[in-house]
Amino acid sequence: MNSFFKTAALFFFLTPAAGAQTLDIPTGHEMKRIAYSAKAGVEVFAEAENGKWCDDILSLKIFAQDEAAFEEPALNALMAKVAVVLKGECAAAQQAVIDGYSSNTLVYQGSASAADKWKPEKGTLKVKIRQLQAAAVAAARPKDGFPVREWTPPAGKQKIMAHIDQSALEHRVYSKDKRCSILYTTDKPAAKMKNWFISVGGNSCSENLVYGRAEVSVFNDRDNLETTLDGYFTEGRFTGRKNLNVVLLNRYGASKDEQVASYLIDSDPELKIHYVGYLKSRRNRKTGLYSPWAGCAPFTIAAVTENEELFLEQAVTDNILRTAESFADIFCSGATRMRFFATTAPQGIAGMDMPENAGGDEGADAESKLIYAAVLERKPAKKWTIASDKTQNLARLRENIRRNEDLREHQLMMADYNELTKADYLGRLAYMIGVDRIDNLPAMLTAASIIQKPVRVNLLVNIASSGLDKAWVEWPSEFLITQASGLLNRQGWHIVSGNLRAMTAEERKKYKKDDPFTAGVLELSAAAACEQEACGEVADLVGLIRRRHEKPNWRPYHAPYRQEDEP
Amino acid sequence: MTKSMWVAVVILFLLFTACGVFMVLLQKDEELKNVHAFLTRNGINAAVSYRDISLTVADVAVLKGVSVRPRALPSLQNHTKRFTVRDYRESGGVPSKIAFDAEKVSLRLTDVARLLKGDDESVIDALAFFNPAEDVLNRPLYALMLAGCDRISANVTGEYAYSPANGNMRLKAGISDKCLGAWTVDVSLSGVSNAQQGQLVLAFKHFLRKGDPVKDLKNFLDGATVTAFSASYTESGLVRGYKRYIDTLYLRRGDAAGAAEAAAVVPAITGYLSMANAHRQRNTEIAKTLAAFLNAPDRITFQSKAGKKVPLRVLGGTFLRRMTDLLLRLDASVVLEKSTF
Incomplete structure (x- = not known):
């Protein structure tokens, strides 16, 4: 037994397999305590199935009396000692998914692996996310989904039908036998498109629309070949050589020269975020034809949420950005530039899904919808990095402004308070x-x-x-x-x-x-x-000031937002 | 005695003095047997009007239906039902005695306030920020009005006696009104020269004609000594009315808070008196008496101790301070009585 293990042995009681304590947590999973320290107030459980807890991937639950146990140095020390236990009790273990609890609340989520000598990854951001999630859940919202302005996802598994805006320059062009059709982007008037038709090769035309790989010839009203679309289609829209199997949300136009379609990438019910991607089709001024729908140069993605507070915490923002980066890898693996923005509305944000100077909401309204914006870039095989000069965290700016206003109002209220203490x-x-x-x-x-x-x-x-x-x-x-x-x-x-x-x-x-x-x-x-005899309620100065300023939680003497540990 | 009482005493004194001098002049022209001619000759015929006059063999002059037009308030409506002058005496060409009484001297304090007011805002501000203690003397007219007095219909009496040989003067006045209450004051002075006495006549003339009666009276009592003093006030509602105003000002509704305020009066008065005289026990007794009067106002009398004299030149400070000092130096007793007013 080396000196390290001696120390660990003093710190932990290794649990013999025969006498292992088990714990039934609310989810019904059986848990086995593999280590504990009464002194440190920490217990480590492994999730067991059919009485067997040792596997190559472990699910560990750490219960601590103090949340500080999940801070990096303490957790590193703890996992180093758990590693000793695992080495002796479960040599097959290669990875561990860790949930940390304090006061029966999940405050940490992370993982560790044998390859990294069981050093846990930085996972504390989950704590913040959980807290924010709790705040978001506490807000009154419908149970079935989390609606956003200008677009409400259908409840349950109902199919999402794309909304086609009047600004969308597209027409449905059918084959001669009307069994197949595409949604063709053109600025030509509807009357002229009436007699256009298509010829489809290599596609079965599911649901009357071309999906997937196809070769479509488009003929005009004079039966002349207008263009040939050879490539992939999604919901009847031509995406060129990119096979995008996505759920389209909104089809709209930024301008005659730039058409836009948004698609739902994913919904995160935990954080109440819908991730929305954007495709664009640009008009060739020489030919008058529109390009295939494309969304990778740059990859444009929005986190649509009404939970602006998510972006007040850098750790949470970074986590959401990482999620967006992973979507970039899925949908546009070769993309080197990504435009990410967070918004309360899924479309119409100038400089994001819309051009800087055209379409969408204007001025303060668009500004109020935008929460966060960043442009990320990466070099091949490198990680995404934020092009910082393009970053703007409007949520934080708004929060700072709000806090400044609160501070100023607090000062005014304190002045009132001091004045009133002297008033009759x-x-x-x-x-x-x-x-x-x-x-x-x-x-x-x-x-x-x-x-x-x-x-x-x-x-x-x-x-x-x-x-x-x-x-x-x-x-x-x-x-x-x-x-x-x-x-x-x-x-x-x-x-x-x-x-x-x-x-x-x-x-x-x-x-x-x-x-x-x-x-x-x-x-x-x-x-x-x-309210009282002779308006006696004025004796309560704090209440008086709170009512006057409509700040029911205001307290005198100290400024708001001061941390407890500040002098 | 409150500030308002002292102010009323002074007003009464001036009124008495003015009327007394008026009658002195009237009697001096008795030979003319024509009061109207006398008024014309003295230039005050335009300031005094009357309905009827009678002179008896007993040297009693009676004017009926009198109204006065003071120079400062020419449009003040006032009326006196009957004005009687009696017991006029001269000594060496100087008036030595006169007595008068005026029946139902009627006027409205609101009329006086309107005639004296500045712009509307100054009136509102003065009343909005009226200090019930300090402003009793600074703005006695407003104090009387805030106590609930407006229409005055008073009976006024006055007596004047002067001995040119030894410079002794006695002034006695009384006023009785349903709102103002009953006031009497009796002052004996020594060391008043003929010239100073003559200033009273001049002040009266200037009260009705061009001039400054206040300036005339400024040095009236220089060098004089108070040899006796008595004053009394009998409540008819003035003090209670002022207390009611104070209660509204401090949001009191006859509860314990009022009693607590009353309890604080004694130390406050004692403290004020102690600044003039260190006899704390006596001061406390006086303060208790005054507090008892304020608590249940009825009749209060101030009477100087016989043989005490106080030269007026030794008194200083504000009017209230001077009066307080005077009463303490005269070793005045303060007595409360039941009245039948």
């Missing part, structure tokens, strides 16, 4: 309804009597009774409110605003009001009902 009760009431001051009834009635004009006032009052259009106040004194219809609908404490005047002699006689400085009439223009 009336000052707080005034703040509550956004006025300069709360007035005193005797003082303002005196003023109205002196200047012989109505005075604009804001008063704290207790409404004793209210009728259709008027109400009587019982505090600060019994006076009349008129024009109350629609503004006052209950008794109790209110802050009322309007024009206050002294009662006329007739009104004083009518209402039997002798006291000249309480015999007032308020012509109501606004009223705010209070």
Whole structure:
């Protein structure tokens, strides 16, 4: 036993096969604990099938009390010790898929292999993805799919039918016997195309459209051969020598010279992303003919999602980019340039699926749909790299702007808070309804009597009774409110605003009001009902500021977004 | 005694003085047997009008239906039902005694405020930011109005006595009104020269004619000494009305908060009094009496101790400070009584 194994043996108890503990996890899989450390608070289980856990590919579940166990140094150390166990207990193991749990939550996903001496790959990004996924799932969304603007994938396994936009310059051209057809891209008018026909060779014309390899001759209305399309077709559209077996989503036109078709590459229900690719057909200005549909120069791919938060984390963004890179390898293996963008809408983003200066949504609307954009390049047999000067993370920019706005608002709210701590009760009431001051009834009635004009006032009052259009106040004194219809609908404490005047002699006689400085009439223009006696809710300064700024979670004293470990 | 009371005392004093001098002049021209001619000769006939006049053999002059047009407020509507002057005496050509009473002196405080006001905004601001303590003296008219007073119909009395030989003067005045309450003040002074006494006459003339009565009275009491002082106020609603205003200002609704505020009055008054006199126990007693009055206003009387004298020149500071100092130096007692007002 070498010194390393001694150390490992001290750290772990090797589990004898006969006395192996097993664990039934919720999925129903049987688990066998192969190692644990009470000191470190870590247990390592291997997924077993029919009681057998050792295989060439293992599925390991690591349960840790502290999430820190999955940080790179700790996990490396742990796997080094697990490797010792595997060497003794399961020499056949070559790879391991690792799921890490903390507090019964999946916080890590990764893998390790014997070839790499069981050193785990960097897999912590799954933690972030899981967290974001949880946030996305928490948002109210339909259970069957995750719709996006301007395109909603059909639920279940229903077939996706391509939507053909009016801007699409294409016509369906049939064979003479009408058993076969193609969707031919041309800017010629429909009336002229009416009598065009095709001759198809080498294709069975499934579903009345040419799919796959075929040789199609296109004849015009004068029975002259217009062109021959020898190559592959997808849903009746000619893709030249590229055999693209894809599900077309949208067929639209950026301009007369550039036509576009999008296709669904994949949907990631976990992250709620639809990966959409784009094909283009360009018009030859000399011949007037359109090129075969192509999408590899560059390979253009969009991550269509409404979960903008995915792109706030670099690790998650990198993961999505890697996914896109893998799709590039599948659909365009030789491509050296890729345009990737994330968007909330599957089409119409200028500079992405559309040309910079033509078609699509304009200005702020297009900007609001775009979340992230990057151009990636690679040299043959090399990895993709981001051409950084073309990268823009609008999600992060928007988040930064939002945070700056939040910070500024926080500063304003703190200023309000500091001001209000010094303000008296009336000052707080005034703040509550956004006025300069709360007035005193005797003082303002005196003023109205002196200047012989109505005075604009804001008063704290207790409404004793209210009728259709008027109400009587019982505090600060019994006076009349008129024009109350629609503004006052209950008794109790209110802050009322309007024009206050002294009662006329007739009104004083009518209402039997002798006291000249309480015999007032308020012509109501606004009223705010209070929740507590005498609007006592203003004692809660934080609540007051939260309501005023519509920030229900705001707290004073410290700025938002400060991390816990910051000084 | 509150600031507003002191202001009312001063107003009353001035009114008394002015009316007294008016009657002195009237009596001096008694030979003419024509009051109207007297007013014309003194240039105040345009400022005073009356419906009827009578002179009795007992040297009592009675004017009925009197209205006055002060120079500062020429359009102020006012009316006095009956104005009576009696007991006029002279000593060496100087008026030595006179008494008067005015029945139902009627005016509206709102009219006065309208005539004195600046622009509308200044009125609104002054009332919106009215300080119920400090502004009682700074803006007594507004204070009275905020207490709920507007229409005044007061009975006013006044007595004046002066001895040119020794420079002793006694001024006595009273006013009784349903809103303002009943006020009396009785002041004895020594060391008032003939020239200073004559300034009263001049001030009265300037009250009705071109001139500055305040300037005339500025040095009126220079070198004088207060030898006796008494004053009283009987509540009829003025203090309660002002308290009601304060309650609305501080959102009090007769709850415990009001009692807590009242409890804070005693130390506040004691502290103020202690700045003039270090006799803390006496100050506390006075403060308690004043606080009791403010809590349940009725009749309050200030009476100086016999034999105490205070030269006015030793008093300084604001009007309230001077009055406070004067009362403490006179060792004045403060007594609360039940009234039947």
